[in-house]
Amino acid sequence: MAKILIVDDSAMSRRILRGILESGGHHVSEAEDGMVALEKFFLDKPDLVLLDLIMKGMFGMDVLKKIRLMDDKARIIVATADIQSSTMAMTKSEGASGFVTKPFTSEEILSAVQTVLEGRNDGPQ
Amino acid sequence: MMVLNEKQSDALAELINIAFARTAASLSTMSGYRVLLDPPNVETYAIEDLPAAVGARIKEEVATVHQIFSGPVAGDALLILNYEGAVTLTDLLRLNQTHSLGLDDSGREALTEIGNILLNACLGMFGNMLHVHVSFSMPRLHLESLEDLLRSLTIGSEELRYAIVAATAFHIKESAVSGYLVMVLGISSLDRLMHAIEDWEEGQIK
Numbered sequence: 254m255a256k257i258l259i260v261d262d263s264a265m266s267r268r269i270l271r272g273i274l275e276s277g278g279h280h281v282s283e284a285e286d287g288m289v290a291l292e293k294f295f296l297d298k299p300d301l302v303l304l305d306l307i308m309k310g311m312f313g314m315d316v317l318k319k320i321r322l323m324d325d326k327a328r329i330i331v332a333t334a335d336i337q338s339s340t341m342a343m344t345k346s347e348g349a350s351g352f353v354t355k356p357f358t359s360e361e362i363l364s365a366v367q368t369v370l371e372g373r374n375d376g377p378q
Numbered sequence: 379m380m381v382l383n384e385k386q387s388d389a390l391a392e393l394i395n396i397a398f399a400r401t402a403a404s405l406s407t408m409s410g411y412r413v414l415l416d417p418p419n420v421e422t423y424a425i426e427d428l429p430a431a432v433g434a435r436i437k438e439e440v441a442t443v444h445q446i447f448s449g450p451v452a453g454d455a456l457l458i459l460n461y462e463g464a465v466t467l468t469d470l471l472r473l474n475q476t477h478s479l480g481l482d483d484s485g486r487e488a489l490t491e492i493g494n495i496l497l498n499a500c501l502g503m504f505g506n507m508l509h510v511h512v513s514f515s516m517p518r519l520h521l522e523s524l525e526d527l528l529r530s531l532t533i534g535s536e537e538l539r540y541a542i543v544a545a546t547a548f549h550i551k552e553s554a555v556s557g558y559l560v561m562v563l564g565i566s567s568l569d570r571l572m573h574a575i576e577d578w579e580e581g582q583i584k
């Protein structure tokens with residue numbers, strides 16, 4: 254089972270994601286903004302990051318870029334309400350391994366996590 | 379005046395965030411341009427405090443699309459755009475190459491339809507997620523005093539009413555369109571809405 258960092262400014266979304274991921278047997282930590290996320294990524298070295306994009310403070314896209322600068326093999330799944338195909342393309346070009354749109358189901362999250370952890374995605378590894 | 383607790387406010391803000399993102403996607407589809415969205419700021423007020431609260435935030439000229447919605451959750455929905463932003467948006471969506479000085483009849487008609495689409499995208503998303511069906515009245519465009527419009531919402535009901543005010547900015551083709559979504563709900567509708575949100579959150583983890 255994996256160590257997963259949830260980055261989302263919504264406490265509700267973090268609660269939902271934690272519940273889903275823990276039901277899948279994963280160990281979960283949380284960050285409520287981009288700065289905390291960078292600190293936790295550096296200290297905890299999670300196997301995977303689930304990252305929101307539309308956040309107060311540092312935008313998720315900037316968090317994605319900074320994490321990839323810290324570790325170019327970082328596995329990041331973007332979980333966002335932004336459904337624009339241009340957004341998905343941009344996150345992919347910045348190194349995201351997966352993209353899930355809100356509102357999501359537990360199956361969608363667990364499947365995306367499993368796919369990325371097993372390296373079956375076509376994103377960077 | 380805050381009528382929701384911290385957990386309820388956060389949940390409501392996240393649902394509005396999702397709904398606004400879908401609204402931005404609708405704008406992107408209509409305009410052909412990428413749309414960036416600022417995280418919405420959501421606050422709740424007693425209806426009598428709404429004119430002062432919104433008046434303190436919005437000092438500039440605005441264009442407002444107003445729709446009444448009915449169903450298990452019923453109330454008034456307002457999409458308030460800064461006037462300059464509304465003109466820009468209307469130009470972009472009508473594929474005007476030059477910036478109009480104001481809204482002519484055709485621009486007003488277009489803006490009313492844009493408001494209709496955006497309010498439906500936003501509230502429809504809410505309805506779909508929470509399994510609450512709402513029906514919409516015809517949209518009406520208001521270009522006159524926002525304060526008068528808001529004051530008109532404060533009368534005519536004996537039920538305690540509250541206003542959810544969500545503020546954001548859509549950035550589209552180097553232009554910023556400030557947008558406010560105001561939902562005015564009776565206490566029973568607000569209560570139903572919050573229960574639906576709680577049920578939705580529980581259902582998400584199953």
